[in-house]
Amino acid sequence: ETGVTQSPTHLIKTRGQQVTLRCSSQSGHNTVSWYQQALGQGPQFIFQYYREEENGRGNFPPRFSGLQFPNYSSELNVNALELDDSALYLCAIGTIEETQYFGPGTRLLVL
Amino acid sequence: DAKTTQPTSMDCAEGRAANLPCNHSTISGNEYVYWYRQIHSQGPQYIIHGLKNNETNEMASLIITEDRKSSTLILPHATLRDTAVYYCIVLTVTGNQFYFGTGTSLTVIP
Numbered sequence: 001e002t003g004v005t006q007s008p009t010h011l012i013k014t015r016g017q018q019v020t021l022r023c024s025s026q027s028g029h030n031t032v033s034w035y036q037q038a039l040g041q042g043p044q045f046i047f048q049y050y051r052e053e054e055n056g057r058g059n060f061p062p063r064f065s066g067l068q069f070p071n072y073s074s075e076l077n078v079n080a081l082e083l084d085d086s087a088l089y090l091c092a093i094g095t096i097e098e099t100q101y102f103g104p105g106t107r108l109l110v111l
Numbered sequence: 112d113a114k115t116t117q118p119t120s121m122d123c124a125e126g127r128a129a130n131l132p133c134n135h136s137t138i139s140g141n142e143y144v145y146w147y148r149q150i151h152s153q154g155p156q157y158i159i160h161g162l163k164n165n166e167t168n169e170m171a172s173l174i175i176t177e178d179r180k181s182s183t184l185i186l187p188h189a190t191l192r193d194t195a196v197y198y199c200i201v202l203t204v205t206g207n208q209f210y211f212g213t214g215t216s217l218t219v220i221p
Contacts, residue, residue: 004154033208042198042211043155056208090154092209099145100209102154 003027004093004103012109017081021106023091024073030095031055032074034066037088037105049074086110114138115199120216123193129186131215133199136180143202144175145209146184148195155198155211158184189219 003026013019023032031050035043045058049068063079072093078085086109094100116134123129135144143162147155159166159173161182166173172185186193198214 035209035211042196042213043209045208045210048208058208088152092155099157099160101157102147104154105152107152 006103006106010107014111018079021076025093029093033092034076035090081110114201117215122218123189129189131184131197134181135201144182145200148197150195191219194219
């Protein structure tokens with residue numbers, strides 16, 4: 001058990017809608033990263049937040065945005081959903097220069 | 112870019128050692144080798160990491176070649192619960208933005 005929780009576990013949306021996914025941890029940390037994993041693929045890095053500021057971004061458009069809160073919880077927001085956004089979304093918590101621990105993920109289906 | 116190369120799939124008999132290779136020929140001096148595994152539809156699970164020396168923990172051993180261009184993850188006594196996709200990742204010491212490849216799908220056979 002990593003102590004990382006994500007909500008919801010599953011979600012169905014339609015094209016054009018917006019979605020907010022959440023991540024929280026029982027332990028102290030100062031980084032949270034988000035990944036997208038399409039079926040049959042490895043996770044793809046979306047972005048990382050460090051001390052509530054974005055600290056690196058992968059090849060994802062601006063409609064993917066995030067927040068990190070003072071209590072170290074985090075949100076991933078995706079606007080104008082597209083069919084290709086259907087995937088498992090993973091968050092990972094850790095500290096700079098140390099191992100990251102992943103949550104169980106949120107499975108998003110866009111119809 | 113993932114910067115690692117792993118076999119697509121491997122089989123291992125239950126109770127035997129599973130040796131999973133990884134090539135990382137372009138690794139830099141300040142990059143660690145990390146191993147994670149992912150059991151179907153779950154989040155990736157940390158296994159082990161190392162820089163230059165071989166490492167061992169309660170889950171596995173990591174053998175890194177002297178030139179650091181390749182490594183091997185060893186599960187000493189594979190069980191059916193070790194069936195998973197195993198990812199080898201290189202990571203700079205100042206960053207923790209993991210770049211996953213497609214990994215190795217390990218099947219442990221009874």
